[in-house]
Amino acid sequence: MTPRYLAIVERAYRGAVEEQYAHIIAATIAFCRIGCATDLLLRGNAVLYAIREQPEVRLTIGATRVEHLPHYESAIGALLQQGASVHVYETDCQRLGIDPERLISGVAIADLGTVARLIDSHDVVWHW
Amino acid sequence: MPDGGRLIFLGVLGAPYESELTTTLLRLVNEAIAQGHRVAVYTCGGATELTLKTLGDKKPANFLERGTPGQLTRYPTTAQLIRELLEMAQGRLQWYVCRPCMEERGALSQIEGVIKHVPPKLRQLLGEADVALLMGVK
Numbered sequence: 001m002t003p004r005y006l007a008i009v010e011r012a013y014r015g016a017v018e019e020q021y022a023h024i025i026a027a028t029i030a031f032c033r034i035g036c037a038t039d040l041l042l043r044g045n046a047v048l049y050a051i052r053e054q055p056e057v058r059l060t061i062g063a064t065r066v067e068h069l070p071h072y073e074s075a076i077g078a079l080l081q082q083g084a085s086v087h088v089y090e091t092d093c094q095r096l097g098i099d100p101e102r103l104i105s106g107v108a109i110a111d112l113g114t115v116a117r118l119i120d121s122h123d124v125v126w127h128w
Numbered sequence: 129m130p131d132g133g134r135l136i137f138l139g140v141l142g143a144p145y146e147s148e149l150t151t152t153l154l155r156l157v158n159e160a161i162a163q164g165h166r167v168a169v170y171t172c173g174g175a176t177e178l179t180l181k182t183l184g185d186k187k188p189a190n191f192l193e194r195g196t197p198g199q200l201t202r203y204p205t206t207a208q209l210i211r212e213l214l215e216m217a218q219g220r221l222q223w224y225v226c227r228p229c230m231e232e233r234g235a236l237s238q239i240e241g242v243i244k245h246v247p248p249k250l251r252q253l254l255g256e257a258d259v260a261l262l263m264g265v266k
Contacts, residue, residue: 015145017154020203021190030191061154062212064204 003123005031005038011128012046016069017059024128025049025075032082040079041110041118043089047098050076050088050107073104080106089115130219133165137257139250142264143174149264150178150206156261157213157221166220168257170250175264176230179223181237183207207239214241224249 007028014023031038042050049072059066076086087110088103100109110118119125129135138156142149153169160167171178187203214221223242230236230244238244254260 013148015150016148017151017209018144018206020187021192021201022187026190026192033192059151059155061158061204061209062216064209064212066204066209068201068203 002035002037004121005036005124005126006041006118006122007031007038008041008043008125008127009046009049010042010044012044012048016057017061017066019070020066020068021070023070023072023075025070025072025079028084029075029079029082032079032084037084039085039087039118039122040076041087041089041115043092045092045096047088047092047096049073050086050103051098052102052104076104076107080104087114087118129166129168129222133160133163133220134258135166135168135256136160137253137260138167138169139254139260139262140169140171140175140264141173141262144178144206146174147264150175153263154206154209154213158216161213161217161220167217168222168224168253170224170226170245170253172226172229172247172250174233176225176233176238177235178206179210179225179239179242180207180235181239185211211239211241224253226250 009024028038028040054071054073056071057069080086086107088107090109090111138153140153144150157167183205185205185208187205189200193200210223214223224245225238225242227244227246
């Protein structure tokens with residue numbers, strides 16, 4: 001049976017200019033594409049990645065227009081299309097005042113019991 | 129450094145990939161230069177790796193673009209962005225790299241235009257600047 005992976009992402013916003021396309025959600029999509037079925041659990045400030053209607057930010061530095069800074073909403077949409085499940089930790093949503101209706105369609109809220117079940121039901125768990 | 133504007137000193141102690149420090153730094157430098165100020169940046173610790181020559185001018189190809197039609201997107205590196213800031217500033221930006229921090233990390237190959245210096249320079253720049261900001265923690 002093919003193992004199933006769970007990526008828990010807790011540390012958010014780690015270098016927009018450094019990462020650009022190569023952020024952790026994109027890496028999770030890449031894992032799915034190469035056959036490592038990976039689900040996602042967002043905790044800490046990373047639950048903000050799952051909010052709808054995020055602006056697509058661009059920067060001009062010197063003569064360069066940096067067009068492709070991370071846009072987590074579209075990345076999570078692409079991950080959902082890969083068949084992955086995406087959860088956000090309920091307590092962090094409450095702490096940050098995120099109402100469920102503000103979440104991207106398809107993202108589920110996980111209480112502590114669900115977090116435990118997610119960890120138990122996956123063969124490999126990564127914590128980023 | 130040419131005259132004009134205020135001298136803004138930014139001491140950068142935080143490493144890349146840990147927070148949005150680098151993005152904030154580059155935005156500050158870009159805006160200060162655009163407004164006619166002079167800027168001195170002194171990077172310590174992991175920040176000395178922002179200007180590694182070996183980063184090249186573009187990041188590695190995006191794996192997720194493979195198999196899609198059209199040219200691959202070009203993603204600039206921090207080294208390339210800082211090189212462009214140095215060109216844009218026409219002498220109004222000095223980018224210092226802490227020599228011991230650089231050597232400790234093996235970050236010896238630095239882009240043209242940055243100045244390798246020893247830590248007392250940081251104190252000197254603090255004294256000379258009209259505005260000083262130390263950013264990040266080591």
